[in-house]
Amino acid sequence: MYSNKVMDHFTHPRNTGEITDADGVGTVGNPTCGDLMTMYIKVKDNRIADIKFKTFGCGAAIATSSMTTELAKGKTIDEAMKISRASVAESLGGLPKVKMHCSNLAADALHAAIEDYKGKLEKNKEAKK
Numbered sequence: 001m002y003s004n005k006v007m008d009h010f011t012h013p014r015n016t017g018e019i020t021d022a023d024g025v026g027t028v029g030n031p032t033c034g035d036l037m038t039m040y041i042k043v044k045d046n047r048i049a050d051i052k053f054k055t056f057g058c059g060a061a062i063a064t065s066s067m068t069t070e071l072a073k074g075k076t077i078d079e080a081m082k083i084s085r086a087s088v089a090e091s092l093g094g095l096p097k098v099k100m101h102c103s104n105l106a107a108d109a110l111h112a113a114i115e116d117y118k119g120k121l122e123k124n125k126e127a128k129k
Contacts, residue, residue, distance in 0.1 A: 002059070003093030005067075010059040015069035017052045023120065026112025028105050035061040039069070039109040043117055048072050048080055053109070060099040064106035067091050072110055081114055083107055 002010075019040035029036040035057030042050035051073050053065040068088050072080045085107045089095045 001096055002063075005091075005093045006060065006063045006095065009063035009066040009092065013062050013066040015052050015066065015073070016054070018054060019050060019052050022113075024113040024115075024117025026109045026114070026116055028108045028112055030105055033058070035105055037061065037065055037105050037109040039065075039106075039113040041072075041110075041113045041117060043077065046076050048075055048077070051110075051113075057105075058099070060095055061105060063092060064088050064095075065109070068106040068110050077114055077117070081111060083110060 018038075019042055021042075022040035023043045024041045025038065027036070027038040035055070037053060037055045037057070040052045041048050051069045053069055055062050055065040068083065071083050071088065071091060075083075085100075085104045088107050089100060
């Protein structure tokens, strides 16, 4: 049912935890299945220097969160925004159709964290004027 990569990222998730002084935080959830994901990013020189996640959900939700952090780490903000729902699932060797919504949440949580970061940058620019 699940690829070896999905099982590896589920049983040995990468980048778990929280960044207390994160530059951006994104939380998304799916009320239908109960999955909830929060991504935390630390940005340096327009690159994601550190990224962590906390996920409450099924094995696929944890695996997609883990893979998303691996895909995003070290990328520029623009490159990370291009990480798609499909690319997360593809990087894991595919997901069962019934679990594809999990990859949607992981990419959405990353994008929400980036948008939060961008919003904070804009606020800081406005405050300096």
